[in-house]
Amino acid sequence: MADAAPRIVDIAEHALSRPFPLRVRAWDGSEAGPPGTPALVFRHRRALRRILWRPGELGLARAWVAGELTVDGDLHDALDRLSGLLWERPEPDPQAPAGAAVRQVLDALRDPATYRLARGVLALTGPGLPPAPPPEEVRPRSGPAHTKRRDRAAISHHYDVGNDFYALVLGPSMVYSCAVWPDEDTTLEQAQSAKLDLVCRKLGLREGQRLLDVGCGWGSMVMHAAAHYGVRATGITLSVEQAEFARKRVAEAGLDDLVEIRVQDYREVTDSPFDAISSIGMAEHVGSRRYLEYARILHGLLRPGGRLLNHQIARRPLRDEEAYHVDEFIDRYVFPDGELAPVGATVSRLEEAGFEVRDVEALREHYGRTLRAWVANLEANWRQAVRLVRPGRARVWQLYMAASAVAFERNRIGVNQVLAVRTAEDGDAEMPRTRSNWLS
Structure with missing residues (x-):
C-alpha cells in the first residue's frame, strides 16, 4: 500500500502534539496533510532516516542538501510554517536537571501508542546506520577557534x-x-x-x-x-x-x-x-x-x-x-x-x-x-x-x-x-x- 505520507504525518503530529503544518508527499507517491499548503517531498526513505538519527534542523538540512528532501511550492512559506517547530520552541530551562530530556523520551516510549509509532518510524526508514553526511558538510573542528x-x-x-x-x-x-x-x-x-x-x-x-x-x-x-x-x-x-x-x-x-x-x-x-x-x-x-x-x-x-x-x-x-x-x-x-x-x-x-x-x-x-x-x-x-x-x-x-x-x-x-x-x-x-x- 502507498501509505508512507499519512504515516509520516501521524508520527510527526504525535511527536509534536500539534497538527503538522505542511502537506507531505512520500517516495511511494502517497500524500497527506493540510490541503493548499506547500508540500514537503520525501524523495527517498533515506531522508526520514537522517531525521530519525538527527532530529531537528540538522537532519532536515542533511536530507535537503543531499537532494532527498525538497519542497513543492513556496520555500519561504514552507519554512515560515515550520519555524515554530524548528526555531521558535521555548528556551530550555537552565535549571532543569541533567538528563531530563533523555528521561522524557524514555517515559514517552513506555506509552503503548508512542511505542507503536516508534516502531512505525523504524519500519518506514528501513534498517541501517545513519547515512553519511553530504560532502558539503564541514567536519567537526578541533583546537581553539578563531586562530x-x-x-x-x-x-x-x-x-x-x-x-x-x-x-x-x-x-x-x-x-x-x-x-x-x-x-x-x-x-x-x-x-x-x-x-x-x-x-x-x-x-x-x-x-x-x-x-x-x-x-x-x-x-x-x-x-x-x-x-x-x-x-x-x-x-x-x-x-x-x-x-x-x-x-x-x-x-x-x-x-x-x-x-x-x-x-x-x-x-x-x-x-x-x-x-x-x-x-x-x-x-x-x-x-x-x-x-x-x-x-x-x-x-x-x-x-x-x-x-x-x-x-x-x-x-x-x-x-x-x-x-x-x-x-x-x-x-x-x-x-x-x-x-x-x-x-x-x-x-x-x-x-x-x-x-x-x-x-x-x-x-x-x-x-x-x-x-x-x-x-x-x-x-x-x-x-x-x-x-x-x-x-x-x-x-x-x-x-x-x-x-x-x-x-x-x-x-x-x-x-x-x-x-x-x-x-x-x-x-x-x-x-x-x-x-x-x-x-x-
Whole structure:
C-alpha cells in the first residue's frame, strides 16, 4: 500500500502534539496533510532516516542538501510554517536537571501508542546506520577557534565557492550584506548602492581621507567610497578569490590610484592611522572570545576623531547566555565558526575598547527583502548555478538564504549599523550634534 505520507504525518503530529503544518508527499507517491499548503517531498526513505538519527534542523538540512528532501511550492512559506517547530520552541530551562530530556523520551516510549509509532518510524526508514553526511558538510573542528589559520579556512569555505556563482546570486553590485530599500520600487542594485552611500555618509567621508574596509568582499564599498567621495581606500579580505576579483574591478573602473585590495587579516594591519573604518558583515566571523580584541584593534587603527561603522547581524538575548550554541546547519554548511551576539553585547564591547557609540540603526526588515531577492536570483539561474558549484552546494545556499529571510522577518535575528568614534583626549568626537546633520 502507498501509505508512507499519512504515516509520516501521524508520527510527526504525535511527536509534536500539534497538527503538522505542511502537506507531505512520500517516495511511494502517497500524500497527506493540510490541503493548499506547500508540500514537503520525501524523495527517498533515506531522508526520514537522517531525521530519525538527527532530529531537528540538522537532519532536515542533511536530507535537503543531499537532494532527498525538497519542497513543492513556496520555500519561504514552507519554512515560515515550520519555524515554530524548528526555531521558535521555548528556551530550555537552565535549571532543569541533567538528563531530563533523555528521561522524557524514555517515559514517552513506555506509552503503548508512542511505542507503536516508534516502531512505525523504524519500519518506514528501513534498517541501517545513519547515512553519511553530504560532502558539503564541514567536519567537526578541533583546537581553539578563531586562530588566524582557522579563520582563513572558514572564510575560504564560504567565500571561495566561485565568483561566477556569487555574481548569479548577488547581481552586478557584488555586495553580500543587507541592502537598504528606500521604497517598494527600488531594485536590488539601487538598494545596495543606497546602503553603501549610507555607510559613507555616516562615516563623514571627505576627499583625501583614508578608509579601511575590513572584510571588503569583492570591493564594492571601497570602490563606492573612492569614486563618490574621493577617499584613499584599503580593502582587506582573507579570500584569495575575492581579492583577485576585486582588483580586476578596481582596475576596470580606473580606481587603481585610490583603492588597494589586500589579502590580510585585520590583526595584521600596521599602516595606521585611518580616518574611518567600515566593517560590513564581517564581525560575525570574529567570535565572542575575540570580539574585545577586534574592537581594540580597530580603535587603535583610527586617528582621534576617526569613525567606525560596524554593520553586524545580531541574535536575541537568551535567559542564560552560557547556554548559547551556534546553529548547527549554519556552522557545518555555511559559516564555520560564525557566532552571533545581541546588539547590546556588541555595543558594550565597543565601549569597553574605548569607542564612544553615537548611533545604532536597526535594518532587520531590509535584510529579509535582500535575502528574498538573492533567492530569486539563485532560483532564476538554477541550472547555471548547479553547473558552477554542484547541486548540493546550490541547495545549501538556497536553504540558508530562504531560512535566513524568514528568521529576519520573524524577528529571530536582526541586523544593526553601529556608528562609533574614537574621541580625542579632550573629548572631541568631531561629530555634528544631530543625526540629520551628519547624514546630510
